Amino acid sequence: MIWQLKLIGVHASKYLKLMEVLKEAARRLQGMTVVQQVSDIDSIISSKVSATPALMLDDEVLVENAVPEVEQLTRLLQAAIDRKRQPEKTMRILVPVDFSDAARNALHYALKWAAEYGLDVEVVHAFASTLADPAQPYFVPVQEEEQRAMEQRLATFVEEVRSPELEQIKVRTQAIAGYPVETITELSKDPSVALIIMATTGEHDLLEKMFGSVSTAVSRMAWAPVLLVPPGVTFERYRNIVYATNLEATDRQMIRQVVALAHFFRANIHFVHVVTDPEQAEAVEDAVFAQIFEGEQLPPVAFHLVGIRDDKPWEALSRYAREHKADLLITVTRHRSFWERMMHKSVTKRLALGTTIPMLVLHLDSQKDEKGVWLPQKSGSEDTKEQA
Numbered sequence: 001m002i003w004q005l006k007l008i009g010v011h012a013s014k015y016l017k018l019m020e021v022l023k024e025a026a027r028r029l030q031g032m033t034v035v036q037q038v039s040d041i042d043s044i045i046s047s048k049v050s051a052t053p054a055l056m057l058d059d060e061v062l063v064e065n066a067v068p069e070v071e072q073l074t075r076l077l078q079a080a081i082d083r084k085r086q087p088e089k090t091m092r093i094l095v096p097v098d099f100s101d102a103a104r105n106a107l108h109y110a111l112k113w114a115a116e117y118g119l120d121v122e123v124v125h126a127f128a129s130t131l132a133d134p135a136q137p138y139f140v141p142v143q144e145e146e147q148r149a150m151e152q153r154l155a156t157f158v159e160e161v162r163s164p165e166l167e168q169i170k171v172r173t174q175a176i177a178g179y180p181v182e183t184i185t186e187l188s189k190d191p192s193v194a195l196i197i198m199a200t201t202g203e204h205d206l207l208e209k210m211f212g213s214v215s216t217a218v219s220r221m222a223w224a225p226v227l228l229v230p231p232g233v234t235f236e237r238y239r240n241i242v243y244a245t246n247l248e249a250t251d252r253q254m255i256r257q258v259v260a261l262a263h264f265f266r267a268n269i270h271f272v273h274v275v276t277d278p279e280q281a282e283a284v285e286d287a288v289f290a291q292i293f294e295g296e297q298l299p300p301v302a303f304h305l306v307g308i309r310d311d312k313p314w315e316a317l318s319r320y321a322r323e324h325k326a327d328l329l330i331t332v333t334r335h336r337s338f339w340e341r342m343m344h345k346s347v348t349k350r351l352a353l354g355t356t357i358p359m360l361v362l363h364l365d366s367q368k369d370e371k372g373v374w375l376p377q378k379s380g381s382e383d384t385k386e387q388a
């Protein structure tokens with residue numbers, strides 16, 4: 001989670017001491033902490049604190065004219081955070097933007113997606129504050145003027161993209177000082193984030209091919225499904241979905257999610273597995289059949305089981321998607337440590353770097369609930385709800 005605090009006061013010794021205590025308390029809370037530094041006299045007066053230095057979470061004053069011990073401040077913060085947490089939140093789509101044309105297109109795509117499912121939208125811009133310390137990516141101080149300028153720019157960007165027919169979509173904006181990948185990953189931990197939709201440029205230089213762009217990094221690290229939208233792609237209801245299948249991807253909850261999504265859009269599913277070993281192909285097909293016909297019920301969607309022998313799975317999947325006019329590609333990945341990522345030749349990453357159609361990345365080890373449901377079942381069809 002991301003905790004946005006206000007540290008109010010002039011930069012005197014007491015203020016600086018409170019900042020140091022806050023850094024340690026934030027580290028213990030294990031969440032990303034953004035601290036808006038309010039030092040302008042008019043802003044201090046309008047904040048309605050009686051003495052400085054002061055610390056606020058939203059409109060709640062936590063500390064005034066004092067520097068608590070780390071343990072005490074940690075307890076104060078935790079209690080305030082618990083009070084702010086809401087037991088029930090509306091499911092929403094998270095849309096990270098960087099003000100580029102590709103992000104503009106992805107935001108419009110996300111608004112159309114939200115209209116289909118009846119979801120809210122949260123548009124987020126993560127910006128590098130002049131006060132940020134790369135050594136502490138989860139603790140980011142930011143000046144009040146920086147924050148206000150980014151909030152205004154983001155609000156203007158959203159209004160420029162939002163067309164009249166999409167005005168019914170509830171949209172919230174958030175400008176957050178921080179590094180994009182870490183910021184989006186933290187936000188994705190909120191159970192009310194149903195989906196992340198973001199742009200991928202499709203054009204990457206050598207460094208990005210080696211280490212990955214922001215979009216590919218988010219697709220691997222986020223704790224919510226990530227839908228990557230290439231430039232120029234407009235939203236259309238899906239008709240042919242290609243699901244990149246291996247033994248991991250035959251997980252019961254993964255299959256249920258994909259079938260529910262296809263059923264909602266009345267799309268065909270192509271379960272495509274690329275292998276070099278015929279025995280592995282047979283095992284994958286058996287596992288898919290077992291999930292599709294679970295409980296001896298007929299599947300609610302039309303599907304195809306396709307095996308391809310090839311030692312370059314990313315190329316084979318891309319080729320199959322083009323040949324069968326797929327309008328959505330789905331892959332499954334899992335979170336890995338830094339060294340595992342360095343050693344692992346990820347099919348998901350290679351596909352994300354070159355995809356020309358929307359690509360949905362599901363995470364095997366970040367289920368939303370025991371049913372594996374990550375989208376509210378809002379099709380108006382009772383049998384869709386049962387399948388989900």
